[in-house]
Amino acid sequence: MTTVESTTATIRAQDSGLPDGFQVQIDMRCARGGDLRFLVGGSPTRMMRLSDAALGMTSGYGRIEVCDPATRRLSRTLLEAGIAHPRPMAGPCVDDVTIVIPVRDNQSGVDRLVAAVDGRRVIVVDDGSAEPIVASGPLVQVIRFDRNRGPAAARNAGAAAAQTEFVAFLDSDVVPEPEWLMMLMAHFSDPLVALAAPRIVGLSGREDGPTMRRRPSLAERYENRYSSLDMGPGEAAVVPGTPVPYVPSAAMIVRRNAFCGFDEKLRVAEDVDLCWRLHEAGWRIRYDPVARVAHDHRTSMRQVLSRRRFYGTGAAFLAQRHGSTAAPMVMTASMAVAVGALLSRTKVGLAIAFLVLTRVAYRLRTRLGDLPDAPVAAAQMTGRAAGFGLLQAAGAICRHYWPVALVLALISKRFRALVIEVAVVEGVVEWIRSVIAEPGAAPAMGPVGYLVCRRLDDLAYGTGLWEGVVRERDLGALRPIVTR
Secondary structure (H helix, E strand, O other): OOOOOOOOOOOOHHHOOOOOOOEEEEOHHHEHHHOOOEEEEOOOOEEEEOOHHHHOOEOOOOEEEOOOHHHHHHHHHHHHHOOEEEEOOOOOOHHHEEEEEEEOOOHHHHHHHHHHOOOOEEEEEEEOOOOOOOOOOOOEEEEEEOOOOOHHHHHHHHHHHOOOOEEEEEOOOEEEOOOHHHHHHHHHHOOOEEEEEEEEEEOOOOOOOOOOOOOOOHHHHHHHHHOOOOOOOOOEEOOOOOOOOOOOOOEEEEEOOOOOOOOOOOOOOHHHHHHHHHHHOOOEEEEEEEEEEEEOOOOOHHHHHHHHHHHHOOHHHHHHHHHHHHOOOEEEHHHHHHHHHHHOOOHHHHHHHHHHHHHHHHHHHHHHOOOOOHHHHHHHHHHHHHHHHHHHHHHHHHOOOHHHHHHHHHHOHHHHHHHHHHHHHHHHHHHHHHHHHOOOOOOOOOHHHHHHHHHHHHHHHHHHHHHHHHHHOOOHHHOOEEEO
16 A cells, blocks of 8 residues: 555645745855856756845845845745755754654664654654564654565654654664754745755764774775765755755655655655655755764675665656656757767767857857856856766766667777776766865775776666666666757
8 A cells, every 4th residue: 555645735825935034045156256146056057147136135145034025035036046055043843853763673773773862752663573673762652564564654654653743754774963853953944845854974983893993895985975875065955857856765854744655665766756746746855964864884895786776776666757857867959969979089079069069158158148257157157068968978878878888888899998988087077076075074985996886886776777677668767858
């Protein structure tokens, strides 16, 4: 049985306004030369021009405080564009949250997590463990399934038993850091926010024995820094097709009157499906990396790759339910031509790409109007778009299409050279990007180790993806989208 409703909760217009005292911060990277009159950013990239009246509502550092209908409209517009981030001053009481812990055969993890959230309402849902899970405390309740029904059903049962307005889902192999709940609850002062999620990092302090810390394995170092559960160091609105398209259910908080239930027919990708259904219903989702929850990552490469393969099997389900949202690549026709031409590695291809990108830059220049340094901005935006397109294509070759790429590489020496170059360059570029994204953090591994782990990761995920495609007899998860 599935508890997914045929329609999700609707949002009443009168309830969608930001409250007085709510603040938003313009992302100063979007201000050209620090000038708040012209804002270029968001995903997809757009340009906004602030009027003198709007500028009068902002501080010199791009902060806006909601205090009347005008600041309310401006703040919402900037949030929706992805050009500003919320800075709520307060949120609902943290006592109005019930923590739901779905678990199967992990008594030690439950003990550790219940101790970490001591003083909170907790519902532990034992999903058919061989030995019944035990948890005690004045605010702790245990629900037991006689047979395993899957994490989606366990979470739904816990949410149904909760009596509070908000429900926090925490897997039994995580440990939240102090103040995580307060940080995330503040986002719910925005009545459009249905879900908020923290950054999931590696659980440190692992030991082989009571006194001696062991050296982390290559797989553990990769997981601790580049886990698929870690959505990165940048705060973001969670929107399909953007750098943060979903957040994992290992740690998240939901508003109960917006929660439409995890689909119990899914054993994988149920969290992605939930996020996308909430987005389609008009709700907002926030990812806040300042709030952190530590995850007890797998330590052997076999375990890591097995899990990646399992995740890959969910792509076919998502493509069936959400169509083009689950596409491996989405590009405009002109950018697809330019990327294909560049990947041809020929002089003719280079000339075609130059002509196409020049046309794109010219059209952007005309649309930017009187933006200061508009030609430079158009060139930069076109270059970033081309670079992102190349990374998209390279990632798809190495991950989604690697079986096809392997066959073509065996047949064609020219294509074999292309695949090798793409695999190496894409990995090195992504490693550099990860270092730039967190300049204060020491790299978990060098570029060579990262490259090896990333390519193995892609092979495992791609294997699972093709398993799902064959099983479902649906090529949707492999079909790229080219738009006009």
